[in-house]
Amino acid sequence: MKDKKNIPISNGKALIPFVVFIAVYLGSGLILQAKGVKMAFYQLPAPVAVFAGVITAFILLKGSINEKFDTFVKGCGNEDIVIMCMIYLLAGAFASVSKAMGGVDSTVNLGLTYIPPQYVMAGLFLIAGFISIATGTSVGAIAAVAPIAIGTSAKAGLALPLTLAAVLGGAMFGDNLSVISDTTIASTRTQGCDMRDKFKVNIYLSTPAAIITIILLLIFGHPTDIPAMQTYYFNIIKVLPYIFVLVLALVGVNVFVVLTGGIFLSGAIGLFYGDLTILSLGKNIFAGFTNMTDIFLLSMLTGGLAELVTRAGGIQFLLDKVQTMIKGRKTAEFGIATLVSLTDAAVANNTVAIIINGPIAKKLCYKYKVDPRKSAALLSTYSCVIQGFIPYGAQLLILTSFTKGAVSPLEIIPLLWFQQLLLISTVIATFVPYADNLMRKEPWNWSNVEVLEEKAA
Template sequence: MDLYLNNAGNAGVMNLALIVMMAGGFSSAVTLSGGQSSIVNLGVSLIPSQFLVPGIFLISAIISLCIGTSTGTIVTMAPVTFSLVAAAHLNAGMAGAAVITGSYFGDGLSMIGGTTISAAAGVGSPMKDKFLWQIKIAAPAAILTIIAYTLMSLNNGGAHHVAAGSYNIITILPYLAVLVLAAVGMDVVIVLALGTVMASAIGIFLGKANIFDCAKAIGNGMESMFWLAIFAMMVNGMVALMRYYGGIDWLVHVFTKRIHSKASCEALIGILSFCVTGAIVNNNISVLITSPIARELGDEYKVDRKVLAGIISIFAVTASMVIPQDSAMMMTLQLAGKSTNYLDLIRYMFYPVILMALTFGINYFSAKKSTLSKAE
């Protein structure tokens, strides 16, 4: 019992718990001040009607990168998306696929997102390093997806003009501040604290809330992430018991039989992350379960920690995009009504396919290059 409790409450897990709860508080504070709706309305106002589908993907990607959660993005963007589908006569399947995949762009990439925090902490990688490695794959995949949606939207000459709602640039500033400060390497806890204070101050200044409303919103946001903090503690304690009784060593031995190189190690870790996410339908929990196994395998085959964290995140969110029982998929289908269906949405999901292809390709050639360099 002492082994379980000591590992469940170690410094790394406590730091993870603090970060995810503060991320929830920050997200709620910005939503209260109007930042979330401002991003949506600003994006819609800047995008021509015939290019609304690639615009929906781009706006969803930006929002998810800012708030770090696909669920929050879907809740915000899905109703807007299907209102635009009806008003502008858009392809419902393509628009639905764009909002789901765009929402997961930032879920696995944002430095204030549960997936990134869990993956980086689980394998022992700095979040900044993981972000900089993963953005080199995610950004090209997103650009190619936008190009694909744009080319398909060129035929949509019958799209109607849609009026955008009001927005206030000031309310978006906390998002920008958090992204910039986190990217330059400032401690994430301090970044989130500053962002939360900034968002609350803006909300009070604009008359959208008083200090008690802000405190309540921050508390509710932190409470919404409390389950992940508790689950992380439980998993870390359980992993310590598994390691003590030889369970982790057994799993590593089983997987090692199928690994013949650094590239195959990375591929197997990605497949493991994808399968676990598909089985339990929660990418945050999947990452917590997969990370200790990935870390052991990665250490044995000299895989960089940031690469491990990136691969786990990429394949976890990729699985979440395509499984029918995922909350984002079910919410989108519910809002879409009879205008589209699951197979129609899957048909237009270009981003996960491109993302996986680029990840496999880049890792294969990187491993090949590394092998050739050692041979010389």
């Protein structure tokens, strides 16, 4: 229901389906964790929890079944949602094919070969960062680097908790910057900006934190027993697809062209070196598609649920409440940060948190003139910071699983210097707009803000 200005009438009850979604997702995780189930918060697929919210919306919200179904389908088929889902599929295929032809192994081994042993702690941070940037997944980077880091820690006499913290910090650093990570895809599509612009803003936010972290790791992560320099097998050619995708995305080439080109380049390298056949290439592309099924369905169903809730006035109600605490651009940025942080802490999934809060953040942008490129960076950055801190998040759980109980998440959390510094850097950037350099040079076009507000409503 909308008023004469085409603005949905505020209705707090319309938020109940979202509450059901979060309650089912969070509740299942808490129950399973209490029972000692590993990866408790990831046992119930997120799309199933969203579906519970959708059913609730159909039962509680006003209107006929046909009207609600039409609204739901419109949300699922929203242009941004469809584009987001297609990018997910291509990103999954690129990651799958590149890994199958040996790209991840070559990248890790390249770093281990040329990083001096006395700088191994900082080197692990950088290796994990590059793997995460290249593959778009912090979890994948941790899975690739953590076993090597644990072995290196034992040989060099490094403190294992700090070694693991360096790997996690690097993985979150890369995930926040990657142009093909689901957090980047979700944040840029919901805010309506380009990936490269969000990357540029994130560089200003992340670089100070990364540099200070590397310095701290060089000082406090110096090995007591410097191991001999080793040469690991790598093929520099197999690293090229990652560089190809990163460079073209930053240049501004269409993301579909970039990812498709990356798939073909990785496939061609795999075929040339015999790591792939035509059949296995096809299977790996499809495996990449299916690896993104969860996030694909989650985005589509959440888009439909968001449309139902928005039409019923739920988002407007939340905006009205949030706006009572917002006085201008700076507090609007903190409002976006608070919403996505609290949601991520609740659902233990940074992409879910971004998808849920994206539409709200977009409206706050238009009302308080927060540059959407900054908003996308805030959504991604704050959700990554919180995701790296929560002991029940996938990153910390997978990281500590490699230690077989020797290290707990609570031992690592105080040593997550990068996340702590990134949080400080991002907060400072709200008051000292050093991260807004891009926006000053290329101001956002607010001339059609009324049209954009109506479209977002």
